Amino acid sequence: MLGDIVRYLDSVVARDPAPRSRWEVLLYPGVWAVFWHRIAHALFQADLFFLARVVNHLSRFLTAIDIHPGATIGKNFFIDHGFTVIGETAIIGDNVTIYQCVTLGGSNPTNGVGGKRHPTLLDNVIVGSGAQIIGPVTIGKRARIGASAVVTEDVPEGATMIGVKARSTLVKAETYAKEFMPYGTPCKEPCEPVGNQRVDELEEQVALLRAQVESLLAARDHETRRVERASESVLKGL
Incomplete structure (x- = not known):
């Protein structure tokens, strides 16, 4: 007991x-x-x-x-x-x-x-x-x-x-x-498996957008440096 x-x-x-x-x-x-x-x-x-x-x-x-x-x-x-x-x-x-x-x-x-x-x-x-x-x-x-x-x-x-x-x-x-x-x-x-799948899809989209933004920023930096080099060449010619 x-x-x-x-x-x-x-x-x-x-x-x-x-x-x-x-x-x-x-x-x-x-x-x-x-x-x-x-x-x-x-x-x-x-x-x-x-x-x-x-x-x-x-x-x-x-x-x-x-x-x-x-x-x-x-x-x-x-x-x-x-x-x-x-x-x-x-x-x-x-x-x-x-x-x-x-x-x-x-x-x-x-x-x-x-x-x-x-x-x-x-x-x-x-x-x-x-x-x-x-x-x-x-x-x-x-x-x-x-x-x-x-x-x-x-x-x-x-x-x-x-x-x-x-x-x-x-x-x-x-x-x-x-x-x-x-x-x-x-x-x-x-x-909820469906909800979890949706989260995975959103995370993939965020990763894709992040990669696109980084690519655009890199292209902008490359163009800025090209313009700066061209400007320096013109100044040296003067």
Whole structure:
């Protein structure tokens, strides 16, 4: 039990550079929200629905994070900051990271398989702040959901999704993916291949213009020296 807690705290420290020790992590609202959810979920599975809701209500009051008691959550789940909502039929895998103001919301209960109306996040998914994932969609392993993205369709493994409605950046996971990517968005690496190609074209044009300017300057200097030599010859003749 104690070992599991220490491993969980260490997993949070590995993903967040802010805490100086495990003790600081123990003050995180996301950590307490997960703790209370474990209790509420156990009560929910025992069909003690009212008591599960009481624990859920207490947790929401203390942490500003609303996790339905029915949601299934794996190991090392980390909510960085708060104001997150996770629906009843949501399923979250291991080592998932969610930033503030994220919603794992539901769609029409008649849609989906077996009444499932909330998302499934597989292992090592990262969801950026303000993202909204709606409906019984599946977010593949190691996928990244950028800040404020709205996802309503399945996301393939390793994809990075941005925008409203979210679209893939088309960057292959193996070209950038590390063990962990803060905020779920690649910052230094190119995202849009088309945009990167356009930058290359502009750089080629700038290089061509630079070469033309240098050629014109050299021709002007050559003409200036020729005129000066001609003037000197005329003066010497006088």
